Amino acid sequence: MPQTRFSRRPDTAGKLRVSFEFFPPKTDAMEARLWETVTRLAPLAPSFVSVTYGAGGSTRERTARTVKRILAETALTPAAHMTCVDATREDVDQVIGEFVAMGVKRFVALRGDPSSGVGDAYQPFPGGYANGAELVGAMRRQGDYDISVSAYPEKHPESPDFATDIDMLKRKVDNGATRAITQFFFDNDLYERYVERARRAGIYIPIVPGILPVHNFSQVANFAGRCGAHVPSWLAERFEGLENEPQIHALVASAVAAEQVLDLIERGVDDFHFYTMNRADLVFAICHMIGIRAGGEGGDRRQPAAA
Numbered sequence: 639m640p641q642t643r644f645s646r647r648p649d650t651a652g653k654l655r656v657s658f659e660f661f662p663p664k665t666d667a668m669e670a671r672l673w674e675t676v677t678r679l680a681p682l683a684p685s686f687v688s689v690t691y692g693a694g695g696s697t698r699e700r701t702a703r704t705v706k707r708i709l710a711e712t713a714l715t716p717a718a719h720m721t722c723v724d725a726t727r728e729d730v731d732q733v734i735g736e737f738v739a740m741g742v743k744r745f746v747a748l749r750g751d752p753s754s755g756v757g758d759a760y761q762p763f764p765g766g767y768a769n770g771a772e773l774v775g776a777m778r779r780q781g782d783y784d785i786s787v788s789a790y791p792e793k794h795p796e797s798p799d800f801a802t803d804i805d806m807l808k809r810k811v812d813n814g815a816t817r818a819i820t821q822f823f824f825d826n827d828l829y830e831r832y833v834e835r836a837r838r839a840g841i842y843i844p845i846v847p848g849i850l851p852v853h854n855f856s857q858v859a860n861f862a863g864r865c866g867a868h869v870p871s872w873l874a875e876r877f878e879g880l881e882n883e884p885q886i887h888a889l890v891a892s893a894v895a896a897e898q899v900l901d902l903i904e905r906g907v908d909d910f911h912f913y914t915m916n917r918a919d920l921v922f923a924i925c926h927m928i929g930i931r932a933g934g935e936g937g938d939r940r941q942p943a944a945a
C-alpha cells in the first residue's frame with residue numbers, strides 16, 4: 639500500500655498543541671450543546687479555550703458568563719475575546735478589569751466588525767480604541783497577560799496590500815501581543831507565504847493557523863466571501879451534491895480538515911487553533927488523527943467538574 643499522509647501517524651504526537659474556540663450560547667438548547675462539546679473536548683488538554691465576543695451588552699454578558707462557567711466548572715484555561723466595537727476606552731478598560739477579577743489571564747484582542755454588519759466601513763467609536771493594536775496596548779497596561787491577536791493569510795479585506803496588513807500585525811506585536819491566530823484558510827501555501835512575510839518583517843511571535851472544520855459547506859462559502867477568505871474550487875467540488883447527505887458531508891469534512899492539518903504538520907506547524915462552532919465531533923476526529931488523545935501523552939487528565 640502506498641504511503642499517504644493518512645497512512646502515517648505524525649511522529650510529532652505529544653509535541654502538538656491545540657486550542658479550541660467557542661461562541662457564547664444564546665439559548666438554553668445552545669448552552670446545553672456547548673457544554674456537551676466542552677465536556678467532550680476537555681480531555682484532549684487544549685492549551686486554552688477561547689470564547690468569542692460581540693458588540694452589544696447582552697452578547698458581552700454571554701461571553702462573561704461562559705468564561706466564568708469555564709473557570710468555575712472546568713480545569714481549562716479560558717481566553718476571553720474582546721473587541722473595540724461601540725465602546726469607549728473607559729468601557730473597554732472596565733471590561734478587561736472584570737475579566738481579570740474573574741481570574742482570566744489570557745485574551746484575544748480584536749478590533750471587531752462594524753455593528754451594522756461585516757463589510758461596512760469601520761468607524762472607531764468616539765473615544766474608543768481604533769484597532770486591535772490599540773486594544774493590545776490597553777490590555778498590556780493592565781498587566782502581564784497572554785494576548786493573542788488576529789492575522790490574515792489572505793490579508794484583511796480592509797488592508798490595501800500585504801505590507802499594510804503585516805504592518806498592523808507588527809504594531810500589535812510592538813504593543814505586547816504574544817501570539818497571532820489566523821483567519822481560517824484552505825490553501826496552506828497562503829499561510830506559509832504569510833508567515834514568511836511576517837518573519838521578514840521581524841515578527842517572531844507564533845502565528846497559529848485557525849482551522850475551520852466544514853460543518854456546512856454552503857454556510858462556510860458564504861461566510862468566507864464576507865471575510866475575504868478564498869474557497870478553492872477543489873474544496874467546492876469535494877462537497878458538491880452533499881447538501882442532503884449530512885453523514886457523508888461530515889466524513890468528507892473530517893478528511894478535508896485532517897488532510898490540511900497533516901500537511902501543515904509536514905510543513906513544521908505544531909500548534910493549531912480550531913474554530914469548533916460549538917461542535918465536538920469533527921475536531922475530536924482530527925485531533926485523534928494527529929495523535930492527540932484523551933489522557934494520552936500531553937493529554938489532559940482533568941475533566942470538567944460538572945457539565
Ligand code: FAD
Nearest residue numbers: 690691719748749750751769770788794796797806819821
Ligand atoms: P485590526 O487588525 O485592528 O484591523 C484590521 C485591518 O484594518 C488591518 O489589517 C488594517 O489593514 C486596517 N486598519 C485598522 N486600523 C488601521 C489604521 N489605524 N491604519 C491603517 N489600517 C488600519 N470578531 C468579533 O466580533 N468577535 C470575536 O470574538 C472575534 N474573534 C476573532 C478571532 C480571530 C482569531 C479572528 C482572525 C477574527 C475574529 N473576529 C472576531 C473577526 C474580526 O473582528 C474581524 O476580522 C474584523 O474585521 C477585524 O478585526 P481585527 O482585530 O483583525 O482588526
